[in-house]
Amino acid sequence: MLLVHRRTVLAMLLRHKSNFANSESSAFLLSEGMTGLEEDTKLIRALCEWAGKTPSRLAKDAGLTPTTITRPFNGEATSRLSIPTIEKLKATFPGFDWGAPAPDLPVADALQAYVEVKVLPTYAGMGGGGTGDGDQQTTLLPRSLVIEDLRARPEDLLVIDLRGDSMEPDFFNGDRIVVNTRDTNPVQPGPFALWDGDGYVVKNVERRRGSLRIFSSNAKYSDWESDGEDIQIMGRPVWFARRL
Template structure:
């Protein structure tokens, strides 16, 4: 069985929506449709990730159906007027850690479509969510806060708070360019004054995007 046939049959039989797969892997629903029809194929590594995800979802649905045989199967629906934004299943360590990679995309969270489309002027695939770890951005951002990152805004020429890989780990910091440096360099600065600023060569960094929103548990 081809990958497209596997994906189409499994999703149709178990009520898995294109939008759910799209949000999980940070792509568009149209791209999932192309996979299902066999018009395009993802990389071999992505195929294995998708297969594993679909098999886990099918197993979860099967367990639910087996445990509640007298109840009608629940249809998984995206809440009306809400859009799914993918999470990155690692923490943006304010002290370092993790790797920026699409393979770490986790289950989506839902935001009002008006906030995404009108206020941020974005689509769900432009954004991702991460959880902050550490104290270096306190009191502005605290350990356990969730930040919404706009992946379109990856140029740190304008000072702001960015999530990036600094050559050692994924960090959430104030970022600014060092003007006049012989080698293009950026300065990373914490909100907490106990943590010293440091500079890294721009070529060593991979900017995920700029922080545009955050949430905090009470």
């Protein structure tokens, strides 16, 4: 069962990197009855078997970071293979049977209802921070959610997976958030995605005279002061999804 903030079933769409968008990349992505992540796992395992290579070797040959391939191979991916990743694999292994798109699939009409949004390659910590290392990834969000509900531009949004407990009860381990990267001014205190010099984190930020107070929602974590020189505010969360 999925619990979402406000009224859009966001987690299903964040998880679903749209069969329509990837239909030109692989016949494996059209397998009926499979989730998108399962389709990616099937594709990568078939490609490794065909090429006679380990997932890490496959990634290296295609100029990708190892986790881009090892995560879907092991069934541990949290987002779909991006179109640039598929294109690199196709260019490196053109002899593989990539298949053909289904002839009656309404690709253009379906894509008009969605917009592409960037995904932070790793996670943002609520405790220790994520590094952000990895290949650029994207996901699809409903155009109505982005334009009408969030009143944002797709290029200004960033999807981030969260880990840790320092922001409970506001955010929990495993939550996914959508951050508006244009909203970086903590004149109105609240949660923000930050780069704190060591990693990506989500913390509450409050502007004080000459400094910023950085603090967790969970009282067991200590707060700290910053002059703003050692941190970068990436944006304010405007949406989240949570799985029960």
